[in-house]
Amino acid sequence: MSADFLDTNVFIYLFDDADERKRAVAERVVSDALARGHAVVSYQVVQETLNVMTRKLGAGTDDARRFLEAVLDPLWQIGPSADLYGAALDVRGRYGFSFYDALIVASALAAGCTRLLSEDLQHGQRVGDLTIVDPFRASSG
Numbered sequence: 001m002s003a004d005f006l007d008t009n010v011f012i013y014l015f016d017d018a019d020e021r022k023r024a025v026a027e028r029v030v031s032d033a034l035a036r037g038h039a040v041v042s043y044q045v046v047q048e049t050l051n052v053m054t055r056k057l058g059a060g061t062d063d064a065r066r067f068l069e070a071v072l073d074p075l076w077q078i079g080p081s082a083d084l085y086g087a088a089l090d091v092r093g094r095y096g097f098s099f100y101d102a103l104i105v106a107s108a109l110a111a112g113c114t115r116l117l118s119e120d121l122q123h124g125q126r127v128g129d130l131t132i133v134d135p136f137r138a139s140s141g
Helices: 008-015 020-036 043-056 061-075 082-095 099-110
Strands: 004-006 039-042 076-078 115-117 130-133
Touching: 004 020, 004 099, 008 020, 008 043, 020 039, 020 061, 039 043, 039 061, 039 099, 043 061, 043 076, 043 099, 061 076, 082 099, 099 115, 099 130
Parallel strands: 004 039, 004 115, 039 076, 115 130
Antiparallel strands: none
């Protein structure tokens, strides 16, 4: 599968009133992902997104549930497993990521994704067949 894995920050920027450019990028990425069905998220992204929405952004239960059903659930393909945690430990050991970042990378690899869209990791870094891409990175030139 040639798919993108979307990290939590992509969804959080959908609600960012302070940075219109990042919000527009997030809207384009998520809209495209839903329209084309070529993106993946894991349970970790679902949990983190809902936590930030309800605790930091003040979203109510009904709004969070609608976002879960309309946006996160259609993209959700990776759940927790002993194999996934083992793979995350391997990624952590080999690449030096924090455990939670390694879990995101391991989830993207488990889904067969070719790109991991995140501003939290090193743009351009490759992990196996996976390339980390910062979709919010301003183009140079």
